[in-house]
Amino acid sequence: MSSIDDAVKRAIVSSRQPRDHDSRLRRVAARRHAGQGLGYLDRVAREREGAERRSRGLAPFGTVPATTSARMSAQKRTNTTPEMLLRKQLHAKGLRYRVNMPIPGLPRRRADITFTRAKLAVFVDGCFWHRCPTHATDPATRGEWWRQKLDGNVARDRETDEHLRRLGWSVLRFWEHEDMEQAARVVAAAVSRSDR
Incomplete structure (x- = not known):
């Protein structure tokens, strides 16, 4: 059975x-x-x-020296010192925001600071990684690889800005060397304009 x-x-x-x-x-x-x-x-x-x-004396695609890879991996992506200074100033002004929020419709991209009601995205860009016009440098070693990498970062920034604007968002970008107290005043003014 x-x-x-x-x-x-x-x-x-x-x-x-x-x-x-x-x-x-x-x-x-x-x-x-x-x-x-x-x-x-x-x-x-x-x-x-x-x-x-x-x-042929070329490096395989997608490979970088181990020291460069380790150095790039050690770079902070969020909560950098300039970003924390800006967030501290904004919080002191009584503004509340979201941190590291995903950008709708763009996978693997995030805004440093977002004001969702005001539809305002704020980015604090590093001078090296985003090619600051004042402080940008081109590494001598593997120069072509770095040029393509950094140009790709800038192109991705422009694409992100355009995408957010098409969705009705305002975008503010600040360089890491800028005065974050002044940047906080600019952000606060933009938030108050959108509240009207």
Whole structure:
């Protein structure tokens, strides 16, 4: 009797499981798109391409020296000193805001400070990473790679500004070397204008 019950249970359980492999294939495709779980042939092709570039005296795509990678990883992305100074000034003026809020419609991009009711996004940009006209420098080592990286940052900033403006937001950007007390006055004026 129990063997019949077990057979019925197995039949019920197996009928609940999908018969096709579409869901598994979708998961594999998603991992591949994210760069995870590459198959053997994909890894071989990448290794071959890297070896070919090295033989011509070029660095493989997407590689940077370990010291540069460590230095870039150590850079703070949020709560930098200038950003904290601006937030302190804004809080002292009685303004309340959101920090590090995702930008709608743009994955992996965030505004440093946002006033959602006023639809105001505030960014505090680092002089090196965003190419300040006063303090921008071009690294000598791997100059072409850095030029492309930093130009890409600036282009992404412009794209973010345009996207927010299309959504009806105002955008304020300040350089890290600017006086944050003055920047707080500008932000406070913009918030009070939007309240009217």
